Amino acid sequence: MEGEHSNMMLPNKQVVFKNYVEGYPKESDFELRSSMISCQIPQRSKGLFVKNLYLGCDPYMRHRMSAHKSKDVALLVSFQPGSVIIGLGVAKVIKSANADFEEGDYIWGMTGWEDYSLILNPDGLFKIKYTDVPLSYYAGILGMPGLAAYIGFNNVCSAKQGDIVYVSSAAGGVGQLVGQFAKMKGCYVVGSASTDEKVNLLKSELGFDDAFNYKEGSDFAGALKRHFPKGIDVYFENVGGSMLDEVLLHMNLYGRIAVSGMISQYNLKKPDGICNLFCLISKRLRMEGFSELDSRHKVPEYLEFAIQLIRENKLVFVEDIAEGLENAASAFVGIYHGRNVGKQIIQVSTD
């Protein structure tokens, strides 16, 4: 490999961020560019040259497409117009100037939406240890979405056996895992999703006790009443906005709301106003945001936990795989319209 690639220029397809977005992202906000990339790693760098295999379409990425100055969370810092999209993905090491990685290793972490990436600082990358599962899993169930579900459910929800758990965006990468973790804990789990197909998936494949299409009819309050006749003890929040506002009214005393995402809000100029926060007092609710970024040290623990369950078929994961960088933009845009069934992944190459 070393000899084969060193100093070589390789054709490199890239998905480039065109300019700051307002409202929903459109395919035209991305440009597919053909260029060449040198596989030379700069001297004195401890970088890697990798071939990208799978890229995750993660809802948070929309924040990076707005012009703003976020100082609190690196993952929310705006993309530079004209630069390649960066996100969580799975790649294969082609060349390494880093003692922790070797040619041929598979890694996951932040990489570019392109055929090949030069990663100058591989500090945040993880080497993939188990390859007896689909490699794409490291952009989903075994990557950050999996960790988010694990951390969010275990550290924030304080769920106990018998609790009634509501998961929104339940067929998504995080939601489908939260539902399964909650079932393992002995909870009664209800999920909502945006199509009947996903609702069926939740009930037939993912082990949810109940599920509903929140877009069916206009009476979301009525749906909550029907599906939660005894109220909600734990709400795992992926949606935000008016859904959150209504859920607050259906929470039980001492309920907990783990705030993982608010996908309904990311494309709005001004977020929806939430009017029912007095429920926090009247019902003594705890509402807590979290980020799996704070728990990267838990990756090994989570990995051992999850890989075992996956091998035993006790934990399943539904992916929606778009093939080729040509389809990256439409796949990404689709997640904000609920077009994906399961975790949206872009397959750049299989190896």
Next chain:
Amino acid sequence: MEGEHSNMMLPNKQVVFKNYVEGYPKESDFELRSSMISCQIPQRSKGLFVKNLYLGCDPYMRHRMSAHKSKDVALLVSFQPGSVIIGLGVAKVIKSANADFEEGDYIWGMTGWEDYSLILNPDGLFKIKYTDVPLSYYAGILGMPGLAAYIGFNNVCSAKQGDIVYVSSAAGGVGQLVGQFAKMKGCYVVGSASTDEKVNLLKSELGFDDAFNYKEGSDFAGALKRHFPKGIDVYFENVGGSMLDEVLLHMNLYGRIAVSGMISQYNLKKPDGICNLFCLISKRLRMEGFSELDSRHKVPEYLEFAIQLIRENKLVFVEDIAEGLENAASAFVGIYHGRNVGKQIIQVSTD
């Protein structure tokens, strides 16, 4: 006493709730009624006949003046039009049919806004043990407001030395104590209030490091920037609404918001919409409502803690005492306009 009062009818001034209120309560929503009350305790009741001394004007009471069905919190159940106002107060036992209380005991707990009350179920009442402090304190610093500050600060804020703490409605019955508890913990404490007089009180009497008049000028965001150049670690929430929305933007990573009250919202038909909840995720905030009602078992612990500090002048309490049931309505109405300086109390009688 027994002989003196048994079967006797006594003249009894009462503050009666006229009808459900929309918007701000007005003095005309109350009626001062002169009636007679029998000091006879019904047979088989374990009740008390008490003389009311001090009544607390507590912001939550506004909820009871609206027509609604609250099932979660007894204290939020609507008053019946035509019935006497019920609230937390201090009283003296005139007659007792209960083994736990004797004639002459002082008690605090739920009582009526009237000269005398027949309390059929004294289960929730506390006998007053220490009378070397003003008895009115049991409607404030040594009663539920004190417990709210203690529980809210200690159990919800997770404050540590050096934390930057913001207390809104800081000159109120709860806020002034939270500020002092936070100082004892070694925090940097800033309070806001609605007049310069109260701001001075916070700085000169109540030991706040800094304080500001949030009604001065229209630039609340600018005020937060000036008074919290390093952001806010802990927000003790008494106000809600647009204040909360702005505070969210000024919270630091891993900040905590203890939600004790939302006085700005109680008179609105539709509460303000809070738009900045995404900060819960981006800053990993915890926002938690609580009620001192859940911690009544902590009353003895809190009492021993506070009484000692009061005796040593290490904990002070500012009261705003209105004299006479004639002034009850205006005192109560005043708290929603910030007219009280310190905890608003109604003195019915001194003994």
